[in-house]
Amino acid sequence: MIRKIVTLLFVLSFAINGKAQDFQLGKVTIEELEEKQHPKDTAAVAAVLFKKGRMELVISQKHGFLLNTVVKMRLKVYKKEGYLWGVEKIKLYDTEKVKEEISFSKASTFNLVNGVVEESKMDDKATFDYRINKFWNQKNIVFPSVKEGSIIEYEYTIKTPFYKRPRDWNFQMEIPVNYSEYKTIIPEFYIYNTITKGFFSPKIDLKIKDKKATLDISNLFRMEEYKEKQTTYTLENLPALKNEIYVNNVNDYCSSLIQQITSSDFEIGDEKKVDEKWNKVLQSIYDLEFAKELNQKAFFEQDIKPLIVSLTSPEEKMMAILSYVKNNIKWNGNLGYEVENGIKKAFKNKSGNIGDINVMLTAMLKYTGLDTNLVLSSTRENGIAAFPVTSAFDYVISSVKTPDKIFLLDASEYNSMPNILPLRVINWYGYLIVNKGNSQKINLVKSESSYKFTSMNFEIAPDGVVNGKLKQQQNNHNAMLYRDYAANENLESYIEKLEIESGKIEIKDYHRENINELEKPIEEYFSFSGNSLCEVIHDKIYFSPMLFFAFKENPFKQEKRGYPIEYDFPFENKYQINVKIPEGYAIESVPKPIEISIIEDIAKFKFLTKVIDNEIQISVVHQINESVIKAQNYDLLKEYYQKMIEKENEKIVLKKA
Structure with a gap:
């Protein structure tokens, strides 16, 4: 870091141009308070009237360079549902050695x-801290007297030593934003890579200012002249960031500004340049967090050695170690690629965070001689790891390379299997860390396809009562999700819910298999009967051959879509249905066969029918073969679902012979 800095004074000027002068705190008008709804979004529960940020590099004798970020915000509450905007939550890095500081000036x-503007100021009792983990604290600020029509405004300053990676600036929010401005003030000595998403x-306004600074190093004073880069980014009239179906994290598409320092031309002491490349970022994380941990083995050697002594194939060893960790070390619920307590302590306590568990798993796999590496990733909640910075990640998993393929493993989820990861971590890409070598980008959404195969035989009585038997198999992610659900639901309650969801049928003789055999598909069997699955009108019977499995409505309702369609994983749903018609009835009509395929078979649907004597055979297949479908294909996918729904809900018509 910086060894000798006594004083470096930057003479700063904050030029506020034309329109920005209108956005000042404290000048709340009666017109603003009387406004009943947002002029461009009448459904909005609240709106940001303006939000301004100013990021500036300054010198601190104690810390070296500091980054000061000042945020000013004015927000309008329109409806009761908007009261939640009366609480501001700010995440701060907070350890014994390094702390970020926050101060509120307003x-x-x-x-x-009664026609008069009344101000209620926040007091000290309205703030409280929430400890997230050993690294992060959350400051919660509760604003007083929030009601429909209220205007909330505040100003705070965050001081942080992490000037190499400023906080992201989100122009867009979950409510409309009338005006958002972000200004960066950076001396020419530092260059930041800036991207917007x-x-x-x-709109970008750039100004270069001539500056002077007095520099004192080793008691030698020197006047330095330099240039200062002042960049102002503005956006107006931003719509609310609204979630849509099949979007993992809508914030991945939020209009934001992201910065990372790339080089320093002004070096003092041992200050080093920062390389933005992914390999450098990944290697630095490896050296800091993983190198020492992965070389440990003494504390687990006597437990692991007997497990693998008779095993020969990489797959056998991998499964033995994965099962051991899953059965002996429990996840404490905390995320983070950093080892929270160290793998030795986690092993002793039989509990740890994500870093503890999966770094331990990798150390054990390494001990067995397998070609194993860690994979850094980001949860859906954290967002896509799109920029080469350490904060892009909050998760780590393990990998094993065999002659045939690469397996991805997560021992924090008991029901997961190799390449069947928890949904929280299936988030576009991860980065496999190869120590002192070229790291590798790993596609996390190219998951194994999961199938659900349903075999159903039923017969219809003349009064429309349906009696049948059903068998269903599910594998991969479908099976993992089923097992997760089953672990938290008793069987009686599960059957009761299944009866209601399936059209108020009555289920008998229910049983399931392979609930604990993770390598096998889940199997369910039951008999059922229902008196509301058919319509009997005069001498005709009408029913959908898929009964309670038919899609009822199109999940894609909006006219246009801006976000990609993100499925949890590729899947194939297959149905083989045999229907026995009652004696004395003949078939009047059966849905015609259809096959639909779009976007080079990314989505495929087949509906085939066949009549043999008094039986009708129906085969249905619905496949989604890619986890992510581009937004420009939304209209095609919407039409695909509509045709599928219409076909699945077509009726078979029986009439008295």
């Missing part, structure tokens, strides 16, 4: 009382 709520691009 925090008030404004209301219109989302569907709205900010």
Whole structure:
């Protein structure tokens, strides 16, 4: 770090141009308070009237360079559902050695009382801290007197030593944003790589200012002249960031600004340049968090050696170690690629965070001689790891390379299997860390396809009562999710819910197999009867051959879509149905066969029928073969679902012979 800095004073000027002058705290108008709904989004529960940020590099004698970020915000509450915006939550890095500091210079709520603007200021009792983990603390600020019509405004400053990676600036939020401005003030000595993401691009205003600074190193004073880069990014009239079906994390598409320092031309002491490349970031994480942990073996050797002594194939060893960790070390619920307590302590306590468990798993796999590496990744909640910075990641899994393929493993999830990862971590890409070598980008959404095969035989009585038997098999992710659900639901309650969801049928003779044999598909068997699955009108019987399995409505309802369609995993749902018609009835009509395929077989649907004597055979297949489908294909997919729904709900018509 910086060895000798006594004083470096940057003479800063904060030029506020034209329109920005209108956005000042404290100047709340009666017109703003009287506004009943947002002019562009009448359904909005609240809206940001303006949000301004200013990021500036400064010198601290104690810490070296610090990054100061000042945030000013004015927010309008329209409806009761908007009261939640009366609580601000700010995440801060907080350890014994390094702390981020926050200070509020203003925090008030404004209301219109008897035609007069009344201000309620926040007091110290309205703030409280929430410890997330040993690294992060959350500051919660509760604003007073929030009601329909209120205006909330605040200003705070965050001081952080992490100037190499400023906080992201989100222009867009879950409510409309009328105006958002972010200004960066950076001396020419530092160069930041800046990217913007989302569907709205900010207007950029760049100014270069001549500056002077007095530098004192080793008691030698020197006046330095330099240039300062002032960049202002603005966006106006941003719509609310609204979630849509089949979107893992809508914030991945939020209009935002992300920065990472790339080089330093002004070096003091042992200050080093930062390389933005992924390999450098990954190697630095490896050296800091994993290198020492992965070389440990003494504390687990006597437990692991007997497990593998008779095993020969890489797959056998991999499964033995994975099963051992899953059965002996429990996840404490905390995320993070950093080892929270160290793998030795986690082994002793039989509990740990994600880092503890999966780094331990990798150390054990390494001990067996397998070609194993860690894979850094980001949960869906954290967002896509799209930029080469350490904060892009909050998760780590393990990998094993065999002559045939690469397996991805996560021992924190008991019901997971190789390449069948928990949904929380199936988030676009991960990065396999090869120590002192070229790391590898790993596609996490190219999961194994999961099938659900349903065999159903039923017969219809003349009064429309249906009696049948059903067998269903599920594998891979479908099986994992089923096992997770079954672990938290008693059997009686599960059957009761299944009866209701399946059209109020009555289920008998229910049993299931392979609930604990993770390598096998889940199997369910039961008999059922129902008196509301057919319509009897005069001398005709009408029914959908898929009964309670038919799609009822199209999940894609909006006219246009801006986000990709993200499925949890590729899947294939197959149905083989045999229907026995009652004596004295003949078939009047049966749905015609159809085959639909779009976008080079990314989505496929088949509906085939065959009549043999008094039986009708129906074969149905619905496949989604890619986890992520581009937004420009939304119309095609929407039409695909509509045709599928129409076909699945077509009726077979029987008439008296």
